[in-house]
Amino acid sequence: MARQLMKGNEAIAEAAIRAGVEAYFGYPITPQTELLEYMSRRMPELGRVFLQAESELAAINMVYGAACAGRRAMTSSSSPGISLMQEGLSYIAASEVPAVIVDVMRGGPGLGNIAPSQSDYLQMVKMAGHGDFKPIVLAPATVPEAVQLTGLAFELAERYRTIVTVLLDGVLGQMMEPVELPPMRPLPAERPAWSLTGAGGRAKNVILPFRMQPDDLETLNVRLQRKIADIAQHETRYKEYLIDEADEPAELIVVAFGTAGRIALSAVKEARQKGIRVGLHRPITLSPFPDKRLSRLADEARGFLVVEMNAGQMLEDVRLAVGGQAPVRFVGRMGGQLPMPEDILQAIEKLDAEAGRLLDHKIEGPVTLLSTARLQRRQTVN
Amino acid sequence: MIPVEPFAEQVVFQRPRALSAAPTTYCPGCMHGVAHRLVAEAIDELGIRERTILVAPVGCAVFAYNFFEVDGVVAPHGRAPALATGIKRVEPDKIVFTYQGDGDLASIGMGEIVHAAARGENLTVIFVNNAVYGMTGGQMAPTTLPGMKTTSSPLGRDPRSMGRPLKMCELLSQLDGAAYIARRSLHSPAEIRKAKKAIVEAFKTQIAGRGFSMVELLASCPTNWDMKPVDALKWIETHMVQVYPPGDYKIKAEGQED
Amino acid sequence: MMHYDFVFSGFGGQGVLFGSQLLAYAAMEAGLHVTWIPSYGPEMRGGTANCTVVISDQEIGAPVLRRPSAVVAMNYPSVQKYEPLIALGGLLVYNASLVVHPPTRADIRCAPILASEIAAELGNPKLLNVVLLGALLHLTGALPIEIVEHALEAHLPARRREMLDANRRALWKGAEAAQALLAPA
Numbered sequence: 001m002a003r004q005l006m007k008g009n010e011a012i013a014e015a016a017i018r019a020g021v022e023a024y025f026g027y028p029i030t031p032q033t034e035l036l037e038y039m040s041r042r043m044p045e046l047g048r049v050f051l052q053a054e055s056e057l058a059a060i061n062m063v064y065g066a067a068c069a070g071r072r073a074m075t076s077s078s079s080p081g082i083s084l085m086q087e088g089l090s091y092i093a094a095s096e097v098p099a100v101i102v103d104v105m106r107g108g109p110g111l112g113n114i115a116p117s118q119s120d121y122l123q124m125v126k127m128a129g130h131g132d133f134k135p136i137v138l139a140p141a142t143v144p145e146a147v148q149l150t151g152l153a154f155e156l157a158e159r160y161r162t163i164v165t166v167l168l169d170g171v172l173g174q175m176m177e178p179v180e181l182p183p184m185r186p187l188p189a190e191r192p193a194w195s196l197t198g199a200g201g202r203a204k205n206v207i208l209p210f211r212m213q214p215d216d217l218e219t220l221n222v223r224l225q226r227k228i229a230d231i232a233q234h235e236t237r238y239k240e241y242l243i244d245e246a247d248e249p250a251e252l253i254v255v256a257f258g259t260a261g262r263i264a265l266s267a268v269k270e271a272r273q274k275g276i277r278v279g280l281h282r283p284i285t286l287s288p289f290p291d292k293r294l295s296r297l298a299d300e301a302r303g304f305l306v307v308e309m310n311a312g313q314m315l316e317d318v319r320l321a322v323g324g325q326a327p328v329r330f331v332g333r334m335g336g337q338l339p340m341p342e343d344i345l346q347a348i349e350k351l352d353a354e355a356g357r358l359l360d361h362k363i364e365g366p367v368t369l370l371s372t373a374r375l376q377r378r379q380t381v382n
Numbered sequence: 383m384i385p386v387e388p389f390a391e392q393v394v395f396q397r398p399r400a401l402s403a404a405p406t407t408y409c410p411g412c413m414h415g416v417a418h419r420l421v422a423e424a425i426d427e428l429g430i431r432e433r434t435i436l437v438a439p440v441g442c443a444v445f446a447y448n449f450f451e452v453d454g455v456v457a458p459h460g461r462a463p464a465l466a467t468g469i470k471r472v473e474p475d476k477i478v479f480t481y482q483g484d485g486d487l488a489s490i491g492m493g494e495i496v497h498a499a500a501r502g503e504n505l506t507v508i509f510v511n512n513a514v515y516g517m518t519g520g521q522m523a524p525t526t527l528p529g530m531k532t533t534s535s536p537l538g539r540d541p542r543s544m545g546r547p548l549k550m551c552e553l554l555s556q557l558d559g560a561a562y563i564a565r566r567s568l569h570s571p572a573e574i575r576k577a578k579k580a581i582v583e584a585f586k587t588q589i590a591g592r593g594f595s596m597v598e599l600l601a602s603c604p605t606n607w608d609m610k611p612v613d614a615l616k617w618i619e620t621h622m623v624q625v626y627p628p629g630d631y632k633i634k635a636e637g638q639e640d
Numbered sequence: 641m642m643h644y645d646f647v648f649s650g651f652g653g654q655g656v657l658f659g660s661q662l663l664a665y666a667a668m669e670a671g672l673h674v675t676w677i678p679s680y681g682p683e684m685r686g687g688t689a690n691c692t693v694v695i696s697d698q699e700i701g702a703p704v705l706r707r708p709s710a711v712v713a714m715n716y717p718s719v720q721k722y723e724p725l726i727a728l729g730g731l732l733v734y735n736a737s738l739v740v741h742p743p744t745r746a747d748i749r750c751a752p753i754l755a756s757e758i759a760a761e762l763g764n765p766k767l768l769n770v771v772l773l774g775a776l777l778h779l780t781g782a783l784p785i786e787i788v789e790h791a792l793e794a795h796l797p798a799r800r801r802e803m804l805d806a807n808r809r810a811l812w813k814g815a816e817a818a819q820a821l822l823a824p825a
Contacts, residue, residue, distance in 0.1 A: 003668055005661070005664055005665055005668050005674075005676070022472060023468065023471060023472050025468065049471045049472055051467070051471060053464065053497075054493055054494070054497035055493060057461065057464070057493070057494070058461070058464035058467075058493065058494055058497065059464075061457065061458060061461040061464035061465045061468065061494070062464050062465070062467050062468035062471070063468060064455075064457075064465050064468060065437070065455075065464070065465040065466060065467060065468020065469040065470075065471075065472075066468040066469065066471065066472045067468075068455045068465075068468075068469060069435075069468070069469045069472045069473050069476075071472045073468065073472075087458050087461075088458060088461070091457075091458050095455070171677060171703065171704070174677060174678060175675055175676065175677040175703055176661070176664060176675070176676040176677070177674065177675050177676075178668040178673075178674060196435050196453040196454070196455060196469065197453065197473070197476070198432050198433035198434065198435065198452075198453055198476055199431070199432055199451065199452055199453050200432030200433065201432070204450075204451055204452055204453050204454065205453045205454075206447045206453070206454050206455070207454075207455040207456075208447070208455070208456055209456055209458070210444070210456065259703075262700070262701050262702065262703070263701060263702040263703075263704075264701070265699070265701035265702075266701030266702040267701075269701065338704060340702070340704075340705065340706040341701070341702050341705075342706065
């Protein structure tokens with residue numbers, strides 16, 4: 001199939017359609033609205049369900065309903081909208097029905113702004129709602145990868161009967177890249193045995209987001225935790241660049257996901273040209289987090305640099321994985337600003353200079369939060 | 383031998399097929415049992431049990447799935463109409479109904495119920511109005527009568543600071559998408575029979591694909607009203623019915639377009 | 641290794657989106673890696689709009705840059721905004737028809753193209769974006785103009801089909817104007 005130039009938001013919508021999404025429910029919010037608009041055209045064309053809900057609260061519960069009926073269902077939103085969906089997400093998690101959520105992150109807190117950000121790492125990975133559960137979180141860095149991970153999202157959601165989130169930022173949502181779309185997957189002829197299709201010729205099916213007895217709720221929780229462990233064992237994904245170079249393996253590891261990951265790649269390549277032995281580890285699954293791999297890299301690495309478009313949210317997980325074996329530094333921007341390759345390169349050079357001297361106890365170094373004002377000051381000094 | 387007429391056993395009363403044999407968990411004198419039975423009878427009479435899906439609320443009726451022999455799910459507080467929309471949109475041939483209390487439907491779920499009705503969502507809503515939050519212990523509800531004492535309005539609901547009762551039938555009947563909106567009371571056998579007819583009518587509306595249908599049932603909560611069950615029924619008749627007059631608030635004729 | 645980055649900037653309606661997307665389509669059809677990203681949000685509503693295109697024969701990292709190496713400025717505010725940002729030795733192709741005070745930086749290449757006039761001569765002032773693209777291609781050598789012509793055929797919206805030939809000529813006219821200014825890179 002020929003390559004097409006597609007915007008991230010629209011490519012994800014088409015990928016979901018080809019993965020067999022039967023119902024889409026959503027509410028307009030920038031910077032994901034093109035996804036909703038695309039669905040409003042395409043879904044009725046295919047005789048599938050599109051509905052613009054009255055709120056994100058309603059949208060996620062419509063997804064919950066369609067999922068209970070055994071259909072592939074999804075919604076998409078952006079950070080503040082996801083906050084509103086947390087109630088429904090928690091119910092879906094407790095009910096163990098599959099659902100796919102796309103979060104095109106924007107700057108926060110509050111109304112924040114509509115500029116690209118990675119402000120929802122903690123919200124999606126750690127705290128997608130009340131109670132003990134974790135969705136699978138997939139973080140594409142390119143439009144083709146977003147297409148691929150959207151297909152995977154539906155597969156994993158069904159296999160594990162869990163929520164899968166495709167987490168990206170406004171850059172990826174708005175950006176166009178050539179993509180090769182997968183073929184249209186046929187819709188399943190039969191519904192899963194657990195789904196609500198009417199108690200005809202069988203005992204009734206009941207889907208419950210609660211267990212009134214503590215013993216029963218504990219049993220549910222134990223099962224959810226086992227599932228999370230099972231997912232961690234089988235579904236952890238990441239991509240690495242310039243780390244396992246045969247003659248010059250990386251001594252410094254940059255860790256970044258999504259758009260920050262691809263921007264960091266530019267900086268890592270430049271640093272390599274300057275002779276710094278640095279590589280990039282880009283987690284694709286933020287949940288499950290590739291902590292075992294990072295821990296193994298920490299056995300050899302001199303230092304780590306985490307790059308994010310937030311105040312250092314994934315940073316906590318990298319520190320846990322590294323476990324004090326090497327210094328972990330951070331460079332990031334907030335407010336819908338992007339760290340630029342030269343900012344990251346500068347941080348890599350700084351880490352390179354200090355990492356040799358940091359083998360003792362200065363593990364918990366300061367984090368560098370760049371801002372326009374700070375960058376201007378830096379420019380004047382230079 | 384003299385032929386003997388065999389004894390003809392005639393069933394005059396039995397549990398509806400759509401009602402389960404589970405022992406009730408509702409309080410003595412609670413009207414949910416009556417409301418459940420009416421809904422189950424309607425489902426049986428219409429022959430729709432095997433294609434009916436229940437969306438239960440948060441509140442006392444959170445256990446409703448236990449009492450109906452139909453597929454069911456429990457929605458987050460107030461969100462039942464949205465969840466039911468999700469089911470109905472992908473399963474338009476199924477009969478989907480929500481069963482909601484006054485706090486669930488008229489307070490936290492106001493947005494969902496209004497929009498489901500406005501869209502003309504082809505669902506049936508059974509709305510049980512007993513003027514208090516039952517599950518949490520008798521707090522003031524949006525339907526609490528002026529002057530009525532509750533655990534969160536201990537001196538009585540003062541309309542000047544606590545607002546006035548929300549009349550959902552009156553409100554929703556204004557929406558073009560609403561096809562059948564009726565209020566009935568459960569305080570006497572005669573009223574209960576009328577309620578049953580309204581429930582059947584609501585399901586028929588959905589079966590015919592005419593759009594949103596809702597039956598509001600005025601019910602008592604002796605536990606939280608702190609009354610004997612019989613007195614509570616009287617109180618419905620002497621107090622609630624005045625504020626919430628039973629009647630048909632909207633009947634969209636067959637074939638009538640929006 | 642081949643790697644180009646371009647910013648297209650101008651008023652809404654000047655064809656910033658189409659001009660930059662045309663380049664992206666051409667790069668895709670040439671089998672290259674390409675990213676196209678617009679400024680979005682309130683910036684869209686009034687003021688200048690801009691798009692960044694990165695073309696490479698390798699996987700593209702950063703799709704945006706602080707200091708672009710080539711800028712197409714369709715109006716004066718765009719020249720004001722990008723002249724100080726362009727990387728050392730970079731290129732500023734601008735619509736001289738709308739720029740009163742020309743750029744002054746000596747450490748970049750500046751190419752004044754009378755794009756609005758050329759477009760008007762071709763019969764449609766809206767072709768100024770394609771004229772400037774033709775000049776950019778000539779000055780950078782990023783892609784052969786023939787490939788962009790091909791992309792035009794494939795991606796010109798149906799409602800503007802009758803403009804295909806004028807668009808083609810606009811590309812070549814832009815390249816000619818650039819040729820007249822200075823030698824290609």
